[in-house]
Amino acid sequence: GNSVTQMEGPVTLSEEAFLTINCTYTATGYPSLFWYVQYPGEGLQLLLKATKADDKGSNKGFEATYRKETTSFHLEKGSVQVSDSAVYFCALSEDKTGGFKTIFGAGTRLFVKA
Amino acid sequence: NAGVTQTPKFRVLKTGQSMTLLCAQDMNHEYMYWYRQDPGMGLRLIHYSVGEGTTAKGEVPDGYNVSRLKKQNFLLGLESAAPSQTSVYFCASSALTASYEQYFGPGTRLTVT
Numbered sequence: 679g680n681s682v683t684q685m686e687g688p689v690t691l692s693e694e695a696f697l698t699i700n701c702t703y704t705a706t707g708y709p710s711l712f713w714y715v716q717y718p719g720e721g722l723q724l725l726l727k728a729t730k731a732d733d734k735g736s737n738k739g740f741e742a743t744y745r746k747e748t749t750s751f752h753l754e755k756g757s758v759q760v761s762d763s764a765v766y767f768c769a770l771s772e773d774k775t776g777g778f779k780t781i782f783g784a785g786t787r788l789f790v791k792a
Numbered sequence: 793n794a795g796v797t798q799t800p801k802f803r804v805l806k807t808g809q810s811m812t813l814l815c816a817q818d819m820n821h822e823y824m825y826w827y828r829q830d831p832g833m834g835l836r837l838i839h840y841s842v843g844e845g846t847t848a849k850g851e852v853p854d855g856y857n858v859s860r861l862k863k864q865n866f867l868l869g870l871e872s873a874a875p876s877q878t879s880v881y882f883c884a885s886s887a888l889t890a891s892y893e894q895y896f897g898p899g900t901r902l903t904v905t
Contacts, residue, residue, distance in 0.1 A: 779837065779840065780892060
């Protein structure tokens with residue numbers, strides 16, 4: 679079945695450091711891929727998405743590229759800020775298996791120190 | 793637009809008590825979902841609905857019931873609460889589009905003692 683695997687946290691970085699959070703997936707077809715972010719005490723919100731191979735999603739300085747050959751969707755940011763401290767979830771949804779049922783990774787907690 | 797709202801924000805129940813969590817969305821979305829979030833386990837789908845009057849089981853449906861009598865509302869019921877149901881509950885909705893991105897409510901923190 680479909681699945682999402684993301685790197686375990688927590689990830690602790692200093693302000694202005696480079697961020698990578700790895701995400702790989704297993705799917706039978708051509709899923710859409712997402713990164714959601716959850717700030718403390720809040721619900722998840724969509725950070726970025728990509729709907730087909732080689733697409734790059736970007737938002738708020740974060741980027742992720744849909745790599746079908748490596749089944750990956752790694753999240754990157756060139757210079758993190760304290761305000762980026764949150765939990766990040768990689769996710770996929772696929773029409774073939776009832777696309778509205780999104781599969782979420784376990785989440786990666788990011789701490790950014792000033 | 794309020795987006796997705798959840799009521800209540802916090803609740804403490806004793807074992808065996810019942811309660812209903814209310815989710816409302818004002819985006820005219822077809823799909824609605826209930827998840828629970830537990831430490832180290834990500835999000836797990838409890839029940840979902842693909843339209844008014846229809847519901848289906850997700851990954852962890854036992855001990856919960858749901859109803860979708862109106863398109864904008866999705867209710868989650870606990871008939872006899874157990875300590876294992878202590879969790880944070882999130883409601884979400886999505887439109888009938890190819891990418892199915894979901895919009896989440898702020899969550900309900902439930903403690904069962």
